[in-house]
Amino acid sequence: MSEMITGGCLCGEISFEYTDSPGPAAYCHCTDCRRITGSAFNISVPVSLAFFEIVSGSPKAFTKRADSGHELTRYFCGDCGSPIYVSSPRHPEIVYVKAGAFDDPDLVKPSHQSWTGSVVAWSKIDDDLPGYPKHRPGNRHNWTETWKK
Numbered sequence: 001m002s003e004m005i006t007g008g009c010l011c012g013e014i015s016f017e018y019t020d021s022p023g024p025a026a027y028c029h030c031t032d033c034r035r036i037t038g039s040a041f042n043i044s045v046p047v048s049l050a051f052f053e054i055v056s057g058s059p060k061a062f063t064k065r066a067d068s069g070h071e072l073t074r075y076f077c078g079d080c081g082s083p084i085y086v087s088s089p090r091h092p093e094i095v096y097v098k099a100g101a102f103d104d105p106d107l108v109k110p111s112h113q114s115w116t117g118s119v120v121a122w123s124k125i126d127d128d129l130p131g132y133p134k135h136r137p138g139n140r141h142n143w144t145e146t147w148k149k
């Protein structure tokens with residue numbers, strides 16, 4: 001009865017399908033997640049491996065012992081570099097899909113955050129920051145002049 005959930009990488013080489021309900025999404029502020037995402041934190045969604053399938057491409061894998069002491073294997077597109085999902089021998093029945101890899105962002109339902117002891121100050125977007133619906137207008141190459149004011 002579950003509908004087909006799809007996702008993949010930026011270049012389109014890797015795509016996946018998932019046919020069960022996604023689990024509760026989690027923010028992770030650990031230093032490994034910061035490094036691998038190139039951003040302030042990671043958001044991952046646990047899914048049941050039995051219903052998760054890579055349907056095109058074949059992700060590269062990288063295994064590293066995490067801050068938790070457990071080995072995690074991270075799967076990513078070898079062409080465009082997009083992280084796709086993570087597996088852990090601790091939970092072999094589950095993989096953790098990167099929230100941004102899903103085609104439908106609305107299915108991501110955050111439930112908690114981990115490793116808050118490693119939070120960086122810039123992980124929260126200040127409500128007072130100027131915002132633009134699309135690109136910031138004007139000459140974006142002279143940011144040094146406005147930044148130093």
Ligand SMILES: [Zn+2]
Pocket residue numbers: 009010011012013014077078079080081082
């Ligand atoms: Zn790709």
Ligand SMILES: [Zn+2]
Pocket residue numbers: 028029030031032033034042115
């Ligand atoms: Zn993490």
